[in-house]
Amino acid sequence: MSEPLAPPCARAQALAALLEPDPTRKAALALALRDDLCAARAHIDAAQVVQPAPGAALPGRPARPELMPAQQMPRRNPRDPKGHAALLHSIAHIEFNAINLALDAVWRFTDLPDDFYRDWIGVAAEEAEHFSLLRAHLHNLGSAYGDFPAHNGLWDMAEKTADDLLARMALVPRTLEARGLDVNPSIRAKLAAAGDARGAAILDRILADEIGHVAIGNRWYHWACARTGRNPLMAYDELAEAYDAPRIKPPFNREARLQAGFSVEEMAWLERAI
DSSP: OOOHHHOOOOOHHHHHHHHHHOHHHHHHHHHHHHHHHHHHHHBTTTTTTOOOOOOOOOOOSSSSOBBOOOGGOOOOOOSSHHHHHHHHHHHHHHHHHHHHHHHHHHOOHHHHHHHHHHHHHHHHHHHHHHHHHHHHOOOOOTTTTSSSOOOHHHHHHHTTTOOOHHHHHHHHIIIIIIIHHHHHHHHHHHHHTTOOOHHHHHHHHHHHHHHHHHHHHHHHHHHHOOOOOOOTTHHHHHHHHHHOOOOOOOOOOOOHHHTTTOOOOHHHHHHTTO
């Protein structure tokens, strides 16, 4: 009798989802990966060598939206219907990139604890849910993902930190995604003031989940610091300078950051560094 086939490697499945260019399919693959892992239809092999095919584009993305530098992005007035849709589109694009960031962490970094991969697979699935909610809301407002230009700041930092787990955890979840905690309340207020109760409710869901995502980034940043004997505060300064990370600026959502694992000492350091 032949041996039963082993379940597929979750890290290889994460790479397949990352390479998928169609947003609907990518979101579905991220959700399926979480479900497969929970149901033991996929397994984690931290040591397996997982590589994209030569010449494969990372990440897979559709032809639209047009990507442009963040400094060239047009300003958006959420009280104007087109500006309102453009604002929602920008958030949807952030969530699309966040799916890719989580999937990239799963396949790229080897020989880490199983919980690392489980955490980021869960994040990828929740980001897929956020993207799907925003995309459906855009559709109901008469727009679609791809209708407006977008910038690629999140993925640009992922590429810079591709070879350094500590830098990735420091500068993506703890810097760029944590910034989402800070700006979420003001964006939510703009949507609510424009009469978009559904958009405001989606922002509430995103904030609740993103606190958990940033907490995961904090957990693995501190784990990586401990593994290498680095002081978390000093290491952050050094990494931010080495990788030319965006300067952290107020206002800070202090309550959300504390819930997400930033210590009182770290918050005092952030506030002093202004």
